[in-house]
Each structure stands twice: as C-alpha cells, then as structure tokens.
Amino acid sequence: MKVSSRGEYALRALLVLGQQQGKVCPINEIAKQTLVTVKYLEQILLQLRKLGYVHSKRGIQGGYMLRLSPTDINIGEVIRQIEGPLSPMGCASTTAYVPCPLEDKCLLKPLWTVVRDTIARVLEQTTLDDLLNKRITTGIGGESFVKNEN
Amino acid sequence: MKVSSRGEYALRALLVLGQQQGKVCPINEIAKQTLVTVKYLEQILLQLRKLGYVHSKRGIQGGYMLRLSPTDINIGEVIRQIEGPLSPMGCASTTAYVPCPLEDKCLLKPLWTVVRDTIARVLEQTTLDDLLNKRITTGIGGESFVKNEN
DNA sequence: TTAATCTCGACTAAAACGGTAGGGATTTTC
DNA sequence: GAAAATCCCTACCGTTTTAGTCGAGATTAA
Structure with missing residues (x-):
C-alpha cells in the first residue's frame, strides 16, 4: 500500500512552491528544502508542469511557481496523476x-x-x-x- | 497504493478454506477455485502455514485446512504479514x-x-x-x- | 556574451513482482 | 512394501518498476 518517493517528492515540491506565495523559485532552492537531488526534481517538475500544476520560467531569475491556487490543487488528483489509481x-x-x-x-x-x-x-x-x-x-x-x- | 497479487491470492486461499468448514482441501482444489497456479499457491500456503493460519496434511487425502477460526483471522494482520506495513x-x-x-x-x-x-x-x-x-x-x-x- | 536556469531524452543499477522448475519427504492405500 | 497422491523446500528467472544519473541543448536576464 505504498506511495512512491516520486509521489512524495512531487507533493513536497508543490508545498515549497505554495509557501513562496507566487514568487518564482529556482530548482536548487526547491531541492534544498525537499532534500531531493536537482536532477530528479527536474523530472518531477517537468511532469508537474505538463500536468498544469506549475509554471516555469527559464534563464537567470528563472524557476518554478504554482500555476494554480493551493485551494485548487487536490491531493488525491495529484497522487493519481503521478502514481496511478x-x-x-x-x-x-x-x-x-x-x-x-x-x-x-x-x-x-x-x-x-x-x-x-x-x-x-x-x-x-x-x-x-x-x-x-x-x-x-x-x-x-x-x-x-x-x-x-x- | 496497490495490494500485490500475492496478498490477494493469500486471502482468496483463506476464503476457500473458510468455506470448507474444517475439511482438508487439497491444493489443486484451492487452485481451481482461486484461479491461481498450483505452484504459486504452494509458496503462498507454505507461508500461511508458517504464519500459523493454516494446517497442512501430507500424503493421499492430504491438503490444507484453517488452523484458526475465521473469526480469529484479522485481515489487516494477514495483509501486513504478507505484504508489509x-x-x-x-x-x-x-x-x-x-x-x-x-x-x-x-x-x-x-x-x-x-x-x-x-x-x-x-x-x-x-x-x-x-x-x-x-x-x-x-x-x-x-x-x-x-x-x-x- | 556569459552565466543561470529550465528542457528533454537516453541510460542504468537495483529491487520487487510474479511466477516456474525440480527434486525431496511423507502418508495412505492396496 | 510399492505406488500414488500430496505437501515441502530451495533455487532460479524474466519482466517491470523504481529511483535515480547523465549529458547536451534551448532560453533568458544582466
């Protein structure tokens, strides 16, 4: 009945972004707070972006931010999309x-x-x-x- | 959040034995009713025996039977022992x-x-x-x- | 132009899953 | 005491999933 680390990490990343209140957050900052490697986070954030949960901005001063309001992000839905049924x-x-x-x-x-x-x-x-x-x-x-x- | 086939099969086997009301049931009969291969069931029943849930009898007229009353077999406990936490x-x-x-x-x-x-x-x-x-x-x-x- | 940052696809090592295989031990029946 | 049915046990194996790593490229701000 396990949840995979990928699912856990995705939620951690969303939580970090939720705490930034709209400011862009570079991936190494997210990595620091979630204790996940930058490279693995890249994959996960890419997926979250494609799912529409986050927005990304490239280049210097780039990073990630929530695309949806935290009240509109349903945890069950996130887990289902990352982990399956x-x-x-x-x-x-x-x-x-x-x-x-x-x-x-x-x-x-x-x-x-x-x-x-x-x-x-x-x-x-x-x-x-x-x-x-x-x-x-x-x-x-x-x-x-x-x-x-x- | 999945349950493995092994856990599902273990429960199926226990259910079949529970329906036999104390009679020994050979493994191929259990296999027929659970739709699990005999060889895989062997492994699972071996484990259930070592866990104390079933009793086995060898030789002609042998087979498996519940060792505990169905009211004493806790499903959470079974799943935990077969699948982990x-x-x-x-x-x-x-x-x-x-x-x-x-x-x-x-x-x-x-x-x-x-x-x-x-x-x-x-x-x-x-x-x-x-x-x-x-x-x-x-x-x-x-x-x-x-x-x-x- | 350069440096920071995201993008993307390929690759990989290890573990878990879902079994299969084969030989051995025991018991009943004849 | 031989044969047949049945359980016992260990080893092995192919596939999938997990949990990442790696490297090269594209974009953007300063």
Whole structure:
C-alpha cells in the first residue's frame, strides 16, 4: 500500500512552491528544502508542469511557481496523476477499472471497494492549501475532525 | 497504493478454506477455485502455514485446512504479514516506522498518518468471517454501515 | 556574451513482482 | 512394501518498476 518517493517528492515540491506565495523559485532552492537531488526534481517538475500544476520560467531569475491556487490543487488528483489509481486493486478502481475473472463471486471486491473509498475520501477532500495550513480531515461525516499536532 | 497479487491470492486461499468448514482441501482444489497456479499457491500456503493460519496434511487425502477460526483471522494482520506495513509511508507506520530527515517540519506526515489510520481501521476491523458473510464496515463510529451488495 | 536556469531524452543499477522448475519427504492405500 | 497422491523446500528467472544519473541543448536576464 505504498506511495512512491516520486509521489512524495512531487507533493513536497508543490508545498515549497505554495509557501513562496507566487514568487518564482529556482530548482536548487526547491531541492534544498525537499532534500531531493536537482536532477530528479527536474523530472518531477517537468511532469508537474505538463500536468498544469506549475509554471516555469527559464534563464537567470528563472524557476518554478504554482500555476494554480493551493485551494485548487487536490491531493488525491495529484497522487493519481503521478502514481496511478488510488484503488488497491483494479477491480475496485473507479478511474482505471480492470475486470477480474472472479468478479461477482469474489468476496474480496467489496473489501477493496471500501478501502478505495476511504483512501479516496481522505485524499480527495484535501487540498494543497489544507496541507499548508495543517488542516487534515478524515472526510467522515460533515464534521470537522481536525488532525493538528504541535 | 496497490495490494500485490500475492496478498490477494493469500486471502482468496483463506476464503476457500473458510468455506470448507474444517475439511482438508487439497491444493489443486484451492487452485481451481482461486484461479491461481498450483505452484504459486504452494509458496503462498507454505507461508500461511508458517504464519500459523493454516494446517497442512501430507500424503493421499492430504491438503490444507484453517488452523484458526475465521473469526480469529484479522485481515489487516494477514495483509501486513504478507505484504508489509499498511502505512503508505515509513514515517507514518506504527509497525515499521522509518525516520525521515524532514520529520517535524514535514507537512505531509499528518496526511500519511490519517491515510494509514483509515486503511488500518477498515482492514483491522475485518475478519475472515466478516468476508465470508459479506459484512464489511468502514470502521467509522460504533455504527453498522454494512456494504452488502447482491 | 556569459552565466543561470529550465528542457528533454537516453541510460542504468537495483529491487520487487510474479511466477516456474525440480527434486525431496511423507502418508495412505492396496 | 510399492505406488500414488500430496505437501515441502530451495533455487532460479524474466519482466517491470523504481529511483535515480547523465549529458547536451534551448532560453533568458544582466
């Protein structure tokens, strides 16, 4: 049930850019704050740019900046685009369904469906802005369970 | 966030044995019902035996049977033992914590913690017996949200 | 013009995944 | 005591994924 380092790093980079409040940030600064090598970050930021999350500017004084408002960046969506489907199993995926020969008789599918739903509920209700402000909810009920340590 | 085929197959095998109500079941019968090759199943059942979930009997009329009652087989535990930690990230794992250089400053850890908790809540509240009887809850509240299709 | 910066594609080493293969040990049945 | 069914165990293997590295090029500001 792992998230890859690439996904983690992408989110770290977005968080750094979110904290710069609109200023361009050169990649070596992002690298310093995320503890990721410049070369690997290059790949990831390139992908984030192609996905439309960040804008880049070349040359001296160049760098990256968010293209979207942090409130418009959905963490579930980012993870899905970097890592693939949130579902633990193809048979339970809404965005990348893969049929299974057992299917109806399968006693596991309902389980995977619930797992997928709970993961998606958390991730899709969280925005980059929420992370920046340490507002993380479980997504259950209409309530406001807030996980806020420190 | 995937579950490996090995984990899925292990659960399928346990379900088949759970349906046999105590009778020994030869591996080729399990293979037929799970749609897994005999040779691969051998490996998986060997592992399940060493973990204490199944008992095996050799020779003619041999096969496998559950060693524990389906109500005592915790799905979260099985997955953890077959696949490793439920947490999407080492920094949020309760059973296999891995320190992270960012740690306190990290805005992502609270997210991974919530994700881990919600996954664990579902899987650890589900037993093999629940699966056999199509009782799957989200684990939220004390309530009885039951996912029961058909 | 130069130096900082992003762009892009190729490459690679290591690990994980998803099995396959084969020989050995045990048990029942005849 | 021989044969057949069955589990036991270790080794191996091809493919994919992961986690990067490398190098050359394009753009831009000063």
